[in-house]
Amino acid sequence: xxxxxxxxxxxxxxDRLDAKGAVLLEGPKWCGKTTSAKEIANxxxxxxxxxxSKQYQSMAEISPQQLLEGETPRLIDEWQIAPNLWNAxxxxxxxxxxxxxxxxxxxxxxxKIDEFMHTGTGRIxxxxxxxxxxxESNDSNGQVSIRDLFANKEISAKSDKDLYEIAFxxxxxxxxxSVGLAEKQALFQAIDYFEAVVSSDISRxxxxxxxxxxxKRFLRSYARNVASRASLETIRQDILxxxxxxxxxxxxxxxxxxxxxxxxxxxxxxxxxxxRSKIAIRTTDARYFVDPSIATSALQLGPNxxxxxxxTMGLIFENLCxxxxxxxxxxxxxxxxxxxxxxxxxxxxxxxxxxxxxGLVEIKLGGDTLIEEGANNLKVLASKIDTDKMQAPAFMxxxxxxxxFAYRRKDGVYVAPVTCLKP
Numbered sequence: 001x002x003x004x005x006x007x008x009x010x011x012x013x014x015d016r017l018d019a020k021g022a023v024l025l026e027g028p029k030w031c032g033k034t035t036s037a038k039e040i041a042n043x044x045x046x047x048x049x050x051x052x053s054k055q056y057q058s059m060a061e062i063s064p065q066q067l068l069e070g071e072t073p074r075l076i077d078e079w080q081i082a083p084n085l086w087n088a089x090x091x092x093x094x095x096x097x098x099x100x101x102x103x104x105x106x107x108x109x110x111x112k113i114d115e116f117m118h119t120g121t122g123r124i125x126x127x128x129x130x131x132x133x134x135x136e137s138n139d140s141n142g143q144v145s146i147r148d149l150f151a152n153k154e155i156s157a158k159s160d161k162d163l164y165e166i167a168f169x170x171x172x173x174x175x176x177x178s179v180g181l182a183e184k185q186a187l188f189q190a191i192d193y194f195e196a197v198v199s200s201d202i203s204r205x206x207x208x209x210x211x212x213x214x215x216k217r218f219l220r221s222y223a224r225n226v227a228s229r230a231s232l233e234t235i236r237q238d239i240l241x242x243x244x245x246x247x248x249x250x251x252x253x254x255x256x257x258x259x260x261x262x263x264x265x266x267x268x269x270x271x272x273x274x275x276r277s278k279i280a281i282r283t284t285d286a287r288y289f290v291d292p293s294i295a296t297s298a299l300q301l302g303p304n305x306x307x308x309x310x311x312t313m314g315l316i317f318e319n320l321c322x323x324x325x326x327x328x329x330x331x332x333x334x335x336x337x338x339x340x341x342x343x344x345x346x347x348x349x350x351x352x353x354x355x356x357x358x359g360l361v362e363i364k365l366g367g368d369t370l371i372e373e374g375a376n377n378l379k380v381l382a383s384k385i386d387t388d389k390m391q392a393p394a395f396m397x398x399x400x401x402x403x404x405f406a407y408r409r410k411d412g413v414y415v416a417p418v419t420c421l422k423p
Contacts, residue, residue, distance in 0.1 A: 021093030027129035043070030064088035131174030142422035157406035167303035173293025190293035271337035
């Protein structure tokens with residue numbers, strides 16, 4: 001039996017339960033929502049239990065309160081199978097007038113949400129859970145804290161991961177079931193997840209039958225554009241170039257929206273700082289998956305394939321870093337964004353905290369030339385920010401795959417391997 005690996009979201013879930021009557025824990029299938037919730041819950045019910053699912057759905061229609069009885073916090077797993085449980089939980093929270101009553105977990109947005117469903121504002125708090133970061137899977141030693149970077153502290157750390165190990169971590173992904181397995185078995189978990197998405201999950205989300213091969217083509221094209229700011233129409237045209245007539249706009253957006261609802265795609269919005277010059281800021285989202293292994297599975301790539309195509313590896317490595325930075329930013333009460341302006345200046349990620357402080361991050365595979373390029377980009381962007389109207393960046397970081405050490409350069413820019421990072 002596997003030992004439970006603590007998740008960064010555990011503390012966030014406890015904090016929310018201390019302040020709200022119920023918490024909705026959303027995220028992709030297999031990312032560990034139920035396992036983490038069970039660590040905190042004192043009773044639970046699984047709405048998708050095969051021998052009871054139909055009965056539970058009927059009970060949810062007739063007398064939903066009976067499903068809510070149990071020691072608190074009570075976990076209701078895959079609650080979206082019976083969407084009217086939402087109103088039942090909201091009502092029960094009002095009646096009990098106590099915090100920490102329910103945890104709802106779900107791996108899809110409910111297909112049928114009608115005008116009678118209350119928003120849950122004030123009663124049900126939302127948390128988003130992703131697959132494991134490298135720190136959670138014990139693949140990062142955690143010697144460099146993002147919190148310390150915001151505090152302008154010195155850093156010193158060493159990574160023992162080589163480029164092949166990074167390629168393996170990209171392809172394995174952060175799926176909890178894959179952690180600790182031998183390489184072949186670990187890599188199969190992401191492939192199996194991908195097959196489940198295209199075979200059934202993309203259709204079950206809203207009961208619209210979708211073609212497995214079309215789903216694969218969509219994800220393959222999306223993966224070819226990972227870490228880019230390609231428009232959705234560009235991605236559609238990419239598919240049509242290889243498979244003419246397969247995706248009209250309505251069909252294309254139906255597939256895309258379904259993948260968003262089951263938390264496969266998680267795009268990165270643009271950051272809009274105050275600049276000294278009137279440069280137009282590009283507002284197109286950057287294209288990412290919730291986990292980099294979805295991209296490698298879609299493209300049928302393994303670790304050696306990535307090593308033989310470092311350009312592709314660099315782009316999918318960005319997806320790995322974005323996944324981890326999102327998890328760490330959530331813990332620090334922040335969000336992440338990306339930046340690009342009309343002059344072509346880019347910043348891969350901006351970590352923005354609720355207090356207004358922010359850090360600029362460039363993501364590079366490694367090597368002196370790429371690190372120097374990333375540092376220069378960060379300094380140019382920092383020089384364009386109007387510090388009369390907003391704070392200067394708290395830090396600038398070049399985040400690498402295989403840089404052997406974490407350190408601060410003479411110009412103040414931090415350099416760190418992702419395998420040394422933690423919140």
